[in-house]
Amino acid sequence: MKKNPYSGLPDKQFWKKDPGITKAIQFDPVSPASFKITKEQKIVTAGSCFAQHVARVLTKKGFNHHITENAHPLIHSRIADKNNYGMFSARYGNIYTTRQLKQLLQRAYGEFEPLQSEWPLGDDGTLIDPFRPQIQPGGFRSAAELRTDRAQHFTAIRQAIEEMDVFIFTLGLTECWEDSRDGAIFPLAPGIVGGIYDPEIIKFKNFDEVETYADLKFALDFIRAKNPDVKIILTVSPVPLNATMENRHVFVSTTWSKAVLRIAAEKAHKTLEDCYYFPSYEVITSPHMRGRYYDDSRRDVTQPGVQHVMRLFMRHICATGHGPAAQPIETPAHDRHIKAMSKALDTLCDEAAITND
DSSP states (O other): OOSSTTTTOOGGGSGGGOGGGTOGGGOOOOOOOSOOBOTTSEEEEEESTHHHHHHHHHHHTTOEEOOOOOOOTTTOOSGGGGTTBTTBSSSOOOOOSHHHHHHHHHHHTTSOOOSOOOEEOSSSSOEEOTTSTTSSTTOBSSHHHHHHHHHHHHHHHHHHHHHOSEEEEEEOOSEEEEETTTOOEESSOTTSSSSOOOTTTEEEEEOOHHHHHHHHHHHHHHHHHHOTTOEEEEEEOOOOOSOOSSSSOHHHHHHHHHHHHHHHHHHHHHHSTTEEEOOHHHHHHOGGGTTTTBOTTSSSBOHHHHHHHHHHHHHHTBTTOOOSOOOOOSSHHHHHHHHHTOSOOOOOOGGGGOOOO
């Protein structure tokens, strides 16, 4: 007979027995996955800014970050235009909300055509794609050029979805902007990096946990209908909101948003077969780390933080079974090392453009 229901349970289920409390480098909240990733499998990543870190490290370690979209020879003659290729499997930019993911899939497969298809970038006739507003440096020179690029983009998305073996999606935000006429979701409000803000048409939207999960499940079911054998890995971005439209402190909105995303990811993990939740959010934000994995902005994740996350990813999810060498963080000397490396890795982050200036 057990003394109580907790008797004999593993140490990982008890806070005070976690070795990560005293030696943060040993913090490992990862649960076993039902599958492993091999270097031969085609991996597609998408989501918030943090997803770019995952893709970069996997590529560096010799895994197959599946790239399906390359520069169009007739459009991208300028050197600057070739930026952002290879950063994403297809050049969709940041996909912050699950509704945005759902609509991207519908648009790529011809099931949804939004009313707004282009925004002016300036007074010189250049245009941007409102659904990936910063993906084309300098904008598109004409509506025809944008349409040509978008057609190639949608082809690349379909190819990525149908060919991939593993889909890694990082949930980032719940706040977004919606066209009230057709429900189209934009990652940025018009007027920030392009477009004209009309409050009669463009409305602020903040998805709750019910809406977020419904959209996530729709998107993952949609993908599985096209690619039944794909393995799915979900994460939640540890990057706080840059700004909030809610009338409250941005940190309060951050905690609410991350809670919503975490609930949606957990429900998908428990509902869908071969859908795994990887706790990158927990690794970075845990009190075990004492804030060491954020740079001086208290928002951007530092390289040591990414390394800790990806070391655990490689150890538990990848067939190699091991990750980058551990860097102890419990000593004052290493605290100085963290400070020296505090510059965050470069990422394309649409949300960072939001300001009240």
